[in-house]
Amino acid sequence: MRKYATEITANDDGERVCVAGWVHEKRDLGGVFFLVLRDRSGLAQITLHKHKGEGKAEQEQEQEQEQEQEQGLFERVRKVPRESVVAVEGRVKSERKAPNGYEIIPERFEVLSEASQVLPLDTTGKVGAELDTRLDARFMDLRTERTKEIFLIRSLVLKAVREFLTAERGFVEINTPKIVSAATEGGTALFPISYFEREAFLNQSPQLYKQILMASGFDCVYEIAPIFRAEEHDTTKHLNEATSVDVEVAFADHEVVMKILEELVAAVYSEVANYPGLERLGVSLNVPELPFRRVTYDEAVELLSEAGEEIEWGDDLGTSAEHRLGEQIGELYFVTDWPCATKPFYAQPAAAAGEGERICNAFDLMHPRMELASGSQRVHSYELLKRKIEEKGLSADDFEFYLEPFRYGMPPHAGWGLGVERLLMTMLEVENIREVVLFPRDRRRLAP
């Protein structure tokens, strides 16, 4: 029965165990040889002793044979290339000098898959490698402790999101199409694809579909799925394929969904903060306090002006403005009450404004380093929505499939989209977004 390295302890002294994994390191001291085996859980030391074969004449035949076998084992273990996959069966020996307080004295040693040499990168962390080299050999990069932990935490984050939304809040998890017809929210560039005799596109966000589902009576829906952007941006915080947590809630306004968002983020933070592997990344995580600070767009413009960064009212906040604000605020915060012009057609204009449609009920969730999420209360009036689509220079005809549900009973609703990679990278203090995606897709990279 195979056991994981960390399942075995010094208390298992004398037990017969089987472990399997990769040859992490070898240390040859001549008479004694250590093989460090790595599996999903951690490391286990396999120890072999070389017997000085000065076969005494009196020694029994059997004993000599046994020794010969052991010598063969010693040589086979000594010769196995690093990062080969091996299975080891042997006896546990309690040993204070060994890393986990125990070592395994092998009786059977099987090479399941021999690794070629020289390795494309070092898995022990002695010699670093550039991100590009690591991504080219991602399979091996994932064997390093740091990279492995990042993706275990990514899995933990997704689990925490699902638990929060499904178990605690009763959300319905949905799946919407990633292959779509031309009509989208506009703005970003799309990837065209060939769809039989027609042209189609990869979806930039589930926005329109999750809104359509507001007409279903499901009330609260969410989707965790890839989004595609054909922008030729080439930065440490952009990808052409990213993962978004998208939420939409019926009978709710922007205030309601902002509360859900901040509570979700805090829940994810506390889940990750309790994860033991976090220490191995050298990150200490502070769970943010609720509620997050709210800064109106007007206040943000003023704060920026005080900091010497002049922003024209109505402009979006650029990268340097984002950084400047982040420095001043220093924690997670919302920017609210955005000018309508900076937001998509589906953002609900603020009702009480009395100045036409100047401000909308939209918000961005900001980390001091970058934007994490954006959302709004949505327009649910068919007439207004149609008008706003046209005002953005888009054709209402292209949006027929989207507009129809608004004519047959559409509740007021609100929602947001949260970038999973950005949440992760800011939480884990990772510099490059590519580090938190197994196989990132960017301007240049299409493989692996």
Add this chain to the structure above:
RNA sequence: GCCCGGGUGGUGUAGAGGCCUAUCAUUGAGCCCUGUCGAGGCUCGGACUCGGGUUCAAAUCCCGACCUGGGCGCCA
């Protein structure tokens, strides 16, 4: 898309006209060593992205291509 950097053994680097049949570490092959945990010691192998040009002489300077790091724009 714009603006700056950079491409040297498998990996990470030093070298900035001649000192370079190119430094160091790690890895690989081999040898010595009975308690390592970044083991240690010795021997050996392995590289200047490609194509043009300047020069007596180019890893080093110039041009182009390709690849790549960062900042900004756009965006989540």
